[in-house]
Amino acid sequence: MISSDKAxxxxxxxxxxxxxxxxxxxVGAYDISSEAGYAGIGPNFLPWLVSAVLAACALAxxxxxxxxxxxxMLPPESDTPMYxxxxxxxxxxxxxxxxxxxxxxxxxxxxxxxxxAVRGLRNAGAPPEYRLRRWLVDALTGAAIAAPVxxxxxxxxxxxxxxxxxTGWL
Amino acid sequence: MDLWNQLxxxxxxxxxxxxxxxxxxxxxxxxxxxxxxxxxxAVAVAMLLPITSQVDMTASMIFFAGIYYxxxxxxxxxxxxxxxxxxxxxxxxxxxxxxxxxxxxxxxALATAAIGSFVAGTIATVLVxxxxxxxxxxxxxxxxxxxxxxxxxxxxxxxxxxxxxxxxGLTALFMGLAAGLIGMDQITGQVRYTGGVTELxxxxxxxxxxxxxxxxxEALHAVLFEGKTVETQNxxxxxxxxxGEWRRSWPAWLRGTLLGFPFGTIPAGGTEIPTYxxxxxxxxxxxxxxxxxxxxxxxxxxxxxAANNAAVTGTLVPLLTLGIPTSTTxxxxxxxxxxxxxxxxPQLFExxxxxxxxxxxxxxxxxVMLLILNLPLVGLWVKLLKIPKPQLYAGILIFATxxxxxxxxxxxxxLLLYGIGVLGVVLRRFDIPTAPVIVGMxxxxxxxxxxxxxxxxxxxxxxxxxxxxMSLSLxxxxxxxxxxxxxxxxxxxxxxxxxxxxx
Numbered sequence: 001m002i003s004s005d006k007a008x009x010x011x012x013x014x015x016x017x018x019x020x021x022x023x024x025x026x027v028g029a030y031d032i033s034s035e036a037g038y039a040g041i042g043p044n045f046l047p048w049l050v051s052a053v054l055a056a057c058a059l060a061x062x063x064x065x066x067x068x069x070x071x072x073m074l075p076p077e078s079d080t081p082m083y084x085x086x087x088x089x090x091x092x093x094x095x096x097x098x099x100x101x102x103x104x105x106x107x108x109x110x111x112x113x114x115x116x117a118v119r120g121l122r123n124a125g126a127p128p129e130y131r132l133r134r135w136l137v138d139a140l141t142g143a144a145i146a147a148p149v150x151x152x153x154x155x156x157x158x159x160x161x162x163x164x165x166x167t168g169w170l
Numbered sequence: 171m172d173l174w175n176q177l178x179x180x181x182x183x184x185x186x187x188x189x190x191x192x193x194x195x196x197x198x199x200x201x202x203x204x205x206x207x208x209x210x211x212a213v214a215v216a217m218l219l220p221i222t223s224q225v226d227m228t229a230s231m232i233f234f235a236g237i238y239y240x241x242x243x244x245x246x247x248x249x250x251x252x253x254x255x256x257x258x259x260x261x262x263x264x265x266x267x268x269x270x271x272x273x274x275x276x277x278x279a280l281a282t283a284a285i286g287s288f289v290a291g292t293i294a295t296v297l298v299x300x301x302x303x304x305x306x307x308x309x310x311x312x313x314x315x316x317x318x319x320x321x322x323x324x325x326x327x328x329x330x331x332x333x334x335x336x337x338x339g340l341t342a343l344f345m346g347l348a349a350g351l352i353g354m355d356q357i358t359g360q361v362r363y364t365g366g367v368t369e370l371x372x373x374x375x376x377x378x379x380x381x382x383x384x385x386x387x388e389a390l391h392a393v394l395f396e397g398k399t400v401e402t403q404n405x406x407x408x409x410x411x412x413x414g415e416w417r418r419s420w421p422a423w424l425r426g427t428l429l430g431f432p433f434g435t436i437p438a439g440g441t442e443i444p445t446y447x448x449x450x451x452x453x454x455x456x457x458x459x460x461x462x463x464x465x466x467x468x469x470x471x472x473x474x475x476a477a478n479n480a481a482v483t484g485t486l487v488p489l490l491t492l493g494i495p496t497s498t499t500x501x502x503x504x505x506x507x508x509x510x511x512x513x514x515x516p517q518l519f520e521x522x523x524x525x526x527x528x529x530x531x532x533x534x535x536x537x538v539m540l541l542i543l544n545l546p547l548v549g550l551w552v553k554l555l556k557i558p559k560p561q562l563y564a565g566i567l568i569f570a571t572x573x574x575x576x577x578x579x580x581x582x583x584x585l586l587l588y589g590i591g592v593l594g595v596v597l598r599r600f601d602i603p604t605a606p607v608i609v610g611m612x613x614x615x616x617x618x619x620x621x622x623x624x625x626x627x628x629x630x631x632x633x634x635x636x637x638x639x640m641s642l643s644l645x646x647x648x649x650x651x652x653x654x655x656x657x658x659x660x661x662x663x664x665x666x667x668x669x670x671x672x673x
Contacts, residue, residue, distance in 0.1 A: 014600050018341055025348055028363045035358065039622040040630025043355040046618045047362060050347050057341040064337070072334035073601050086393040091588065093564075094386070097571060098584035106575075110568045117389065117567050121560035124397025145565050149572050157224045159576045 008069045015061035018054055025051035085128075089120025105164030107146045114142030177299055180527030184535055189232050192225075193532050196233040197539045200240020205248055205551045207559075209385060209566055211241035212498040212608075215506070216380040217573030222509040228525050232532040234506055238499050239291065239533065242482050243540045246283035246475055247551055250276060260478065262445040266462065266470030273465045277409040282419045282468050283475040284544040285411075288537050289420075290427040290476035294483035295533040297431055302519070302530070305435075305491040309516035314623035315635050317492075319644035321617040324494055326648050327436075329606045330655070338602045346610025349374055356619045369582040376505045376612055377577055380498065381570045382587045383604045387594025389563040394595065396559075409548055411468075419472040422452050426476030433477075434484020434496065441481040441497070448477035483533065490514050490526060494613070498605050501612040 025047055032044035064070050093116025101109040115138045153159045154168055164170050183189065203214040215234050222230050245260040250267035263283060270279040312320075329339035352363045353373030364370040411419065426448045433444040452469040453462050461467035485500045493515040495501035507514050512522060519526055544551070574587050597604055628634025635641045 011600065014596065014602075017596075018345075021345070021348065025351075025363075032362055033358070033360050036630075037626065038629055039625035041622060041625060043358050043360040043362065045622075046347070046614075047351055050344050050351065054341065054344050054348065057337060057344065060337050061341070070335065070338065070600065074334060080395055080398050082394045083397050084394075086397060087390065090390060090393050090567075094567065094588045094591075095585070097567075098581050098588065101571070101575065101581055101584065106572075110571055113567055113571065114564045117393075117564035118560045121389070121393050121397070121563055124393045125560070141561065142564070142568070145568050149568060153220070153572055153576060157221050159220050159223060160579055161572065161576065162579075 008065050011070050012062065012065045015058045015065060018061060019058035022051050022054035022058060025054065083124045086120035086124035089123065090117045093117040093120070102162045105170060106150045106161045107143060107170060108164060110146035110149075111139055111142035114145065115139050118142070173299065173303065176523065176527045177531060179524070180529075180531035181534075183228060183524055183528035184232060184531040189229055189528070189532070190535070192229045192233040193236050193536050194539055196236020197240040197536050197543060200237035200242075201244035201540065201543055201551055202240075202554060203237060204241035204244020204246075205554050206557070206562065207248060207252070209388070210245075210499075211238045212380050212502050213384045213570075214241065215499060215502045216377040217385070217569050219377050219502070219506055219509065220573065220576030222506055227510045227512075228528050231503075231506065231525060231529050234503055235529055235532055236536050236539075238482065238503070239479075239536050240540055240543075241499075242479050243284060243287050243544045244551060246287070246471075247280060247544075247548065248555070250279045250283065250471070251552065252555065260475075261442070262449045262474035263471055263478070265449070266466045266468075269464065269466030270468065270471065271405075271466070274405070275466065275468075276405065278411050278415050278468060279466070279471050280548055281409050281411045281545065282415065282472045284409075284541060284548070286419065286423040286426065286472045286476040287479040287544075288541040289423045290430065290479040291483055291537040291540075292534065293424075293427045294431045294434070294480040295530065295537065298483060298486055298533070299530055301435075302487050302491055302526075305487055306516045306519040309491050312492075312516070312640065313638070314620045314627060315638050315641040316644065318617055318620040318624050319635065319641045319648070320492060320494055321613050321620065323644055323648050323651070324496065324609060324613060325606075325617070326651050328609045329603075330652060334601060338600070339606050342597065342602050342604065343606035343610040346607035346612075347614040349379060349607070350611040350614030356615055357622055367582070369578070369580050372578075373615075374586070374611075375574070375577050375583065376502065376608070378574050378583055378587055379590055379611055380502055380608060381573055382590025383594040383597070383607060385566050385570045386587060386591025387598060387604075389567055390591050390595045391598055392559060392563055409545060415468050418456075418458070418468050422448075422469040422472035423476040425451060425455075426473040426478075427480040429473075430477030430480030431484040434481035435487040436496070441478045444477040444481050445474040448473040486529075486533075490518055490529075491516060493518075493616070495609065498608045501608050504612060 029044050029047035029051055032047055034042045034044045036042040061070070093113040096116065097109050097113035100112065115135065118138050118141075150161055150163075151169070154161050154163070184193065199214065200211060203209050203211060214237050218234070218237070221233075225233070246263050246267065249260040249264035250271050267279040267283065270276065325343055329343040330336040350373070352370055354361055354371060361371065426444075429448050429451070430441070430444040433441070449470055452467070452473040453459065456462065456467055456469050458467055458469075462470055482497070485496045488494045488496050489500045489503060491514075493504065493513055495504045504514060512518070570587065571584065574583050575581075577583070594604065597607075624634055625632070628637075635645060
């Protein structure tokens with residue numbers, strides 16, 4: 001299957017990304033000791049090998065891009081254009097969760113993540129609506145999932161998750 | 171007789187009320203995970219790995235095995251009713267099963283899938299019982315060169331046989347190997363690629379990568395590309411089969427089992443190949459060829475479902491006897507063993523025989539539980555399909571957080587989780603397979619250690635791999651796996667062109 005110019009450009013960016021990874025690995029491999037011992041190869045052998053193979057893969061990908069695009073590509077499951085606002089909502093939810101988890105506790109942080117994520121996912125499928133009632137229902141649903149998960153993991157399984165208070169309940 | 175006694179001992183351990191409870195929860199959770207789109211057994215086991223710090227080893231392995239098994243049963247329900255296979259192994263089931271459901275035969279399709287899974291799972295467990303100890307005895311004789319060659323075989327098959335392109339498979343594999351390099355070198359203790367970040371000293375958790383690549387990527391992909399997708403559910407009908415359907419199903423179940431099990435046991439990775447082979451075989455042998463691709467043929471569901479379950483059970487043989495995972499979930503299960511300080515391998519049957527035999531016995535018990543859960547209670551699972559996608563995916567993110575944070579209590583891991591999720595979306599859009607990433611990451615450090623140990627034995631000589639008959643044979647198989655498909659494809663093309671050019 002021959003890909004369109006736009007698709008090939010995107011594929012070229014993937015190849016460039018793989019090449020960048022190969023270069024990062026090569027730069028890192030310089031700092032790794034080559035002390036070989038009896039084996040004749042040291043801890044820097046695999047890093048160099050992985051870097052070289054990834055670079056070769058990137059070059060082969062670029063060759064494919066130049067000659068019609070990636071081989072044997074399955075058509076994407078969906079042709080609809082990317083819905084970026086929804087992606088921003090979900091990303092914001094996840095990143096806020098990572099940042100706030102230790103300060104506001106698991107339940108509140110995960111509830112926040114849920115509210116943001118569900119907002120983005122819902123907006124992706126239907127016209128956006130921002131009624132207060134909807135926000136409240138989402139927050140309650142998020143808390144209804146996060147709280148039992150927190151209690152099961154901290155109380156039953158004794159796994160350390162951050163709480164807002166020291167009671168172990170919130 | 172010894173085997174029988176050990177198996178009975180396994181039943182005694184697995185049959186305690188507490189272990190039965192874990193098996194039941196695992197089977198029920200696994201079925202739910204299989205039914206729900208966007209979350210597979212690998213992610214479910216990965217997210218629940220933190221429980222290994224508190225729950226007894228035997229109980230948690232029985233629990234995880236239940237999830238693994240249950241997901242295979244549940245996956246067929248979604249394939250048949252929604253035509254959205256949650257698991258790669260259920261893709262073929264979706265082809266005929268969905269057509270049967272569209273023609274008002276959803277009940278028969280679900281029944282043949284569930285009973286077929288039970289038959290295949292049980293036969294395959296008998297085969298595991300018989301062959302795993304033999305394999306373990308044989309594996310004791312393998313040294314580092316043979317182990318390295320076995321892992322090389324796993325790398326080759328997972329990257330070149332699966333997926334549409336060997337190049338993209340190799341790229342994925344080496345990305346996984348690159349991720350496996352981060353942290354401390356197993357032999358010298360040298361720190362690699364941490365960039366001064368202390369959280370990376372212990373390497374990247376496999377749980378984090380699996381949850382990121384599968385669960386988070388699924389949620390991000392859904393919000394980016396699937397918002398407007400409208401899914402229609404086929405109507406349910408009474409779950410039973412007519413006499414004729416029984417007659418058509420049972421030979422397909424047996425053939426599927428015999429095809430699936432060997433594929434699970436060899437490091438050829440995945441359930442795709444045996445399920446497709448089984449589908450092709452059933453289509454060829456069926457007396458109702460007209461139903462294939464039109465109204466839906468029951469053999470086309472029965473065979474691949476049996477092959478799928480037999481292959482899944484078969485993956486336990488290399489996992490338990492060699493310590494080599496041949497599927498993503500098996501790779502996560504290996505992580506669970508490692509959390510308990512156990513390295514599966516040939517010694518496992520001696521050092522942890524209670525655990526191993528309890529695990530095998532739990533598979534028999536789990537199969538019966540799953541048959542009950544999936545036949546009379548199928549209506550209950552179907553209700554799960556009514557959960558709206560936004561709430562489902564947002565809920566999955568909460569479980570992803572607890573799974574990843576619970577492992578190391580590190581917020582840095584949550585940032586990394588997001589990054590890996592974005593990477594997962596890119597891989598999916600460009601048809602780069604994710605299974606090789608996981609296999610590369612898990613097996614990479616083990617393979618590196620075996621390679622260096624092998625070369626130490628050979629005092630730096632690479633010819634050590636050619637001097638030992640077993641490693642040489644394995645290298646020949648690796649070469650065949652790489653070359654044969656290309657030669658066969660070329661030969662087939664040449665034949666087709668030759669036939670077309672003939673007057």
